[in-house]
Amino acid sequence: MLKKINLFSFFKWLILLTGAAAMLLPFLWMVITSIKINSDIISYPPVLIPNQITFERYRRIFNELNFGRYFFNSIYISVIVTAAVLFTSSILGYVFAKFDFKGKNFLFIAVLSTMMIPFPVLMIPLYLLIGKVGLVDNHLAIILPALFNTFGVFLMRQFMESIPNEFIEAGRIDGASEFKIFSRLILPQTKPALAAMAIFSFMWQWDSYLWPLISQSSSRNFTLPLGLATFSNQYYTDYGLVMAGATVSVIPIIIVFLFMQKRFVKGITMTGLKG
Amino acid sequence: MELKTSNKTRPGTIIEKIKSTKATTRFVLAVLIPSALWYLIFNGIPMIYAFYLSFFKMNFLDPPKFVGLQNYxxxxxxxxxxxxxxxxxxxxxxxxxxxxxxxxxxxxxxxxxxxxxxxxxxxxxxxxxxxxxxxxxxxxxxxxxxxxxxxxxxxxxxxxxxxxxxxxxxxxxxxxxxxxxxxxxxxxxxxxxxxxxxxxxxxxxxxxxxxxxxxxxxxxxxxxxxxxxxxxxxxxxxxxxxxxxxxxxxxxxxxxxxxxxxxxxxxxxxxxxxxxxxxxxxxxxxxxxxxxxxxxxxxxxxxxxxxxxx
The missing domain is CATH 1.10.3720.10 (MetI-like)
Known part of the structure; x- marks a missing residue:
């Protein structure tokens, strides 16, 4: 019996460690490729530990290529969209959770039903729309259609419902305005949901590719995914340079993740369990 | 996803009592009107327009032409x-x-x-x-x-x-x-x-x-x-x-x-x-x-x- 348990334990750890290696080695190989000299990159057998390393490619990534710009674009668009989504989701969720008005159920169902619309259905009309109003190759074309997030509205409404009405009552007795009641009394109590939403919304925007690809055309307006994809297509034979580009694209987000991973995982399970 | 019917306000709560004051109505409308506009512009109308487009031949060169079910x-x-x-x-x-x-x-x-x-x-x-x-x-x-x-x-x-x-x-x-x-x-x-x-x-x-x-x-x-x-x-x-x-x-x-x-x-x-x-x-x-x-x-x-x- 003891032997059987040990055998199981052995395989358990073997599988888990193999899995971890399978996850880590590609990243490691990406970094190693980016600092190897060119002759090492194309040699067989592959040079696992380079004797000679170079950081020249990283200098090029930031000085000659537009990566600094891509980064800036991605960060500022993702921050604006996330801030907007947190605000719109919580205030609309609050109204749906705590107020009664005519047609509320109809409106709520109408809003929820938009979750079923796949983005590819909307992208053609949206493209024609931004063409009409002159927003092609403008970041507003990315930001404006992302100001609301229906799943966020749904999540915040669920969360707001669990807040006792007494808080609103107390605010009204104190003579606070409706907006102040929302922003000072209700919002601070939804921090876990807001944190989860922030992570979900930021990652979703950060990862977004199809719509920026359609709506942006000049390199200075590219987001990081779009810039990286275009650049890797252009320099596809310069493997080291492409891997340097990939490295600078993933390292910052991995560092952020390592610092706040508990929140990340919580946020993902909370928002991931949508549907 | 489970859709609960909306949270019924419990009898006697303040919401029910003052639900129709000017201040609450103003607040609800101030939230709902911009939201509704956004949903119409970025979801409702594009959705309908996409459906409409699917019955047209449209290629930017010629004026759009109604073709019925031909695309399908x-x-x-x-x-x-x-x-x-x-x-x-x-x-x-x-x-x-x-x-x-x-x-x-x-x-x-x-x-x-x-x-x-x-x-x-x-x-x-x-x-x-x-x-x-x-x-x-x-x-x-x-x-x-x-x-x-x-x-x-x-x-x-x-x-x-x-x-x-x-x-x-x-x-x-x-x-x-x-x-x-x-x-x-x-x-x-x-x-x-x-x-x-x-x-x-x-x-x-x-x-x-x-x-x-x-x-x-x-x-x-x-x-x-x-x-x-x-x-x-x-x-x-x-x-x-x-x-x-x-x-x-x-x-x-x-x-x-x-x-x-x-x-x-x-x-x-x-x-x-x-x-x-x-x-x-x-x-x-x-x-x-x-x-x-x-x-x-x-x-x-x-x-x-x-x-x-x-």
């Missing part, structure tokens, strides 16, 4: 690219959902079984999830590189032959599938772990008293009780898989792979609309996709509304 008829009878891309999409979706799901389930079970190190493994498995799909696609394209890529070097080292991976019609989609499973695995593991932690430990203890072994416990307790998690992963995987585009676009350099072997339905839609500027035809493809997704969502609602009994 073309899609179903002559658009061989649509047929091929639909096949590729289904292949991709089933492979990622089923194989990815089974691997993630096994890893979640093992992770749930250890105490020391579980946090470390979870972190490591989750790393690709936080990276952008484009970065992952670029990274794997290098790993798959036929001449200098590490995968072929490894295959050669252990005495197997080299493969063309993304550059062969036989393996291009497979290559994308493997990279996609690799990227999504950590996410699915975390969802499974959340489900596993919701199963009361007393059930396992009771089974142990009855003399159940490890596999019997998984078979008769874990799997039946995780049914909602399985359904969730299946349905979201299917809906996301149906819309897969980024990894194919990045890993095939934007051309869909040799003989279009990695072209998905959204890829085909994208090319029809923004490569060939056949907007009406593309709109009809979009609506076919929409109908498939609505049907799947309705099935999902049916499934998840059934409560499980302990």
């Amino acid at each position: 008829i073309y899609s179903f009878t002559q658009d061989t690219d649509l047929y091929l891309s639909l096949l590729n999409t289904v292949n991709f979706m089933l492979s990622t959902v089923l194989i990815g799901g089974i691997i993630a389930f096994i890893f979640a079970l093992l992770l749930n079984d250890i105490k020391k190190g579980a946090a470390f493994f979870r972190t490591v498995y989750f790393l690709p999830v936080v990276c952008s799909m484009v970065a992952i696609g670029v990274l794997w394209t290098w790993l798959y590189q036929p001449r200098f890529g590490i995968i072929n070097s490894f295959l050669q080292f252990i005495g197997l032959g080299r493969l063309m991976w993304l550059q062969s019609p036989d393996t291009a989609l497979l290559s994308v599938i493997v990279a996609s499973i690799w990227k999504g695995l950590g996410f699915t593991i975390v969802i499974f772990l959340a489900g596993l932690q919701g199963i009361p430990g007393s059930l396992y203890e009771a089974a142990e008293v009855d003399g159940a072994n490890r596999f019997q416990k998984i078979r008769h307790i874990t799997i039946p009780l995780l049914r909602p998690t399985f359904v969730f992963i299946l349905i979201t995987g299917v809906i996301n898989g149906l819309q897969a585009f980024t990894q194919m676009h990045v890993m095939t350099g934007g051309d869909g792979g040799p003989l279009d072997s990695a072209k998905t339905i959204v890829f085909h839609l994208y090319e029809t609309a923004f490569g060939n500027y056949q907007m009406g035809r593309a709109a009809s493809i979009a609506f076919i996709l929409f109908v498939i997704i609505v049907v799947l969502t309705v099935i999902q609602l049916k499934f998840t509304n059934k409560k499980i009994q302990y």
Whole structure:
């Protein structure tokens, strides 16, 4: 019996460690490729530990290529969209959770039903729309259609419902305005949901590719995914340079993740369990 | 997703008493009017317009022309690219959902079984999830590189032959599938772990008293009780898989792979609309996709509304 348990334990750890290696080695190989000299990159057998390393490619990534710009674009668009989504989701969720008005159920169902619309259905009309109003190759074309997030509205409404009405009552007795009641009394109590939403919304925007690809055309307006994809297509034979580009694209987000991973995982399970 | 009917205000609460004051009405309207406008401009009207477009021939050169059902008829009878891309999409979706799901389930079970190190493994498995799909696609394209890529070097080292991976019609989609499973695995593991932690430990203890072994416990307790998690992963995987585009676009350099072997339905839609500027035809493809997704969502609602009994 003891032997059987040990055998199981052995395989358990073997599988888990193999899995971890399978996850880590590609990243490691990406970094190693980016600092190897060119002759090492194309040699067989592959040079696992380079004797000679170079950081020249990283200098090029930031000085000659537009990566600094891509980064800036991605960060500022993702921050604006996330801030907007947190605000719109919580205030609309609050109204749906705590107020009664005519047609509320109809409106709520109408809003929820938009979750079923796949983005590819909307992208053609949206493209024609931004063409009409002159927003092609403008970041507003990315930001404006992302100001609301229906799943966020749904999540915040669920969360707001669990807040006792007494808080609103107390605010009204104190003579606070409706907006102040929302922003000072209700919002601070939804921090876990807001944190989860922030992570979900930021990652979703950060990862977004199809719509920026359609709506942006000049390199200075590219987001990081779009810039990286275009650049890797252009320099596809310069493997080291492409891997340097990939490295600078993933390292910052991995560092952020390592610092706040508990929140990340919580946020993902909370928002991931949508549907 | 469970839709509860709206929270009824309890009798006697302040909301009911002052629900029609000027201040509350003003607040509600100040929120609802801009929201409604946004939903109309960015969801409602585009949706209707897409439907309208699907009955027109529209290519930016000539004025739009009403063609009735012709776009749909073309899609179903002559658009061989649509047929091929639909096949590729289904292949991709089933492979990622089923194989990815089974691997993630096994890893979640093992992770749930250890105490020391579980946090470390979870972190490591989750790393690709936080990276952008484009970065992952670029990274794997290098790993798959036929001449200098590490995968072929490894295959050669252990005495197997080299493969063309993304550059062969036989393996291009497979290559994308493997990279996609690799990227999504950590996410699915975390969802499974959340489900596993919701199963009361007393059930396992009771089974142990009855003399159940490890596999019997998984078979008769874990799997039946995780049914909602399985359904969730299946349905979201299917809906996301149906819309897969980024990894194919990045890993095939934007051309869909040799003989279009990695072209998905959204890829085909994208090319029809923004490569060939056949907007009406593309709109009809979009609506076919929409109908498939609505049907799947309705099935999902049916499934998840059934409560499980302990």
